[in-house]
């Protein structure tokens with residue numbers, strides 16, 4: 001019952017508490033997450049081609065469980081099941097090469113991840129080329145834009161996988177991806193990513209290291225430099241062909257921390 005003079009809430013007008021309540025309910029609904037016990041859902045990962053053995057008797061397998069451990073010394077790892085032929089080979093030679101995969105290599109990547117070198121010569125099967133390295137006797141994959149030559153420092157068995165911790169002793173870079181300033185520019189390399197069972201072509205470049213806090217003046221200078229580089233005459237076709245034919249002689253450039261130059 002209402003008495004004369006009572007304040008009556010007009011339910012046709014939105015009330016602040018109702019709006020807030022609705023907002024939090026919607027947010028809760030939109031942002032709902034489920035928690036799984038455990039899993040390997042880190043993504044994207046590079047489905048790297050791990051080459052091992054020797055140039056005379058090479059083998060190559062695909063591994064997504066790989067990454068960088070430390071900048072200086074440059075340490076990396078690859079985790080390989082004991083049942084893999086590559087595990088046996090790397091234990092013997094203590095060397096391997098991590099080859100960065102591209103979209104062009106996607107079929108080879110998949111093939112090297114489903115066939116074993118115990119049964120087939122995967123370099124021939126996948127139509128990829130084993131090329132000699134500078135510091136290790138394991139071969140590199142010539143068609144990969146970047147190959148990291150690795151020497152094993154430690155092997156640790158954790159369960160399903162053995163982790164090969166290794167030092168990167170040299171990096172071979174296809175000089176097609178070195179820009180005018182001799183810095184590594186992978187924007188046109190067509191890098192391949194792996195996410196939870198599927199392969200993806202990496203999308204377009206949307207920023208650079210530190211870009212979120214970059215000053216406007218620095219941004220303007222960078223844009224001007226880019227413009228000038230675009231306007232500069234391109235290297236002659238003859239030089240370009242000679243350079244791309246001479247991949248094994250490509251200069252090894254050490255990328256700065258987190259890939260910056």
Ligand SMILES: Cc1cc2nc3c(=O)[nH]c(=O)nc-3n(C[C@H](O)[C@H](O)[C@H](O)COP(=O)(O)O)c2cc1C
Pocket residue numbers: 047059060061062063064065066079080081083084085086087109110112113114115116117118161194
């Ligand atoms: C995308 C992809 C990622 C893979 N990642 C790994 C990995 O990180 N570690 C591993 O032991 N096997 C991995 N494999 C499976 C091996 O590549 C596969 O068993 C291969 O046949 C082993 O070759 P091998 O016997 O010649 O060494 C992966 C396969 C695919 C297709």
